[in-house]
Amino acid sequence: MKKLILFLSLILISYNSFSEVRNTFYENNQLKTEGIYKDGKLIGETKYTYYKTGEIRTKENYKDGKLDGWLKEWNKNGQIDTEESFEDGNLLFTIKYKYFNNANLESKQKYKDGRLNGESVFWTRDGKKFAEGNYKNGQADSEWIWWNNKGQKIEESTYKDGYLVEKNLYKYSFFTGKLKSVKRYKNGVCTSGC
Secondary structure (H helix, E strand, O other): OHHHHHHHHHHHHHHHHHEEEEEEEOOOOOEEEEEEEEOOEEOEEEEEEEOOOOOEEEEEEEEOOEEEEEEEEEOOOOOEEEEEEEEOOEEEEEEEEEEOOOOOEEEEEEEEOOEEEEEEEEEOOOOOEEEEEEEEOOEEEEEEEEEOOOOOEEEEEEEEOOEEEEEEEEEEOOOOOOEEEEEEEEOOEEEEOO
16 A cells, blocks of 8 residues: 555656646635646646636646637626636537526527537526527528426427428417417428317
């Protein structure tokens, strides 16, 4: 056991001898940035920046001095604002979050090359999910679903390259909340429940 502890201690000492922590500070002595450098390059989950108030602003992951993995940004309220995925310094995709003024999440959308690409989710001001679907190259693509304020599915639509292909509209009883009817459309023409 003593040999194991000695061995691990030597590994830790040798690792630390090749890397260094660098910090910068605001004029109020609050930590501004911190990072771990090896051979003059940022390494690992090492780069952090902070707001003057001390809340984390960004967290970045580096490999050989290049962004690699996640870069995350928070707003001044401590809510995640943006997540970006990098590989060898190249941006793969971005996820952006938007909030209502009551701090509830309004939307979460994925981007690639500056265009909507991937999952998008939307919520109401009181935190209920009301729409979800995917984009491909900036256009609606695949299935989209919408819900009412009771959480009942009110619409399913299928898009291909931005064009509406199929649509199902669901109607519920005001009194019982049970499904009353379904109207189905294909290429703009009602095919059942009309």
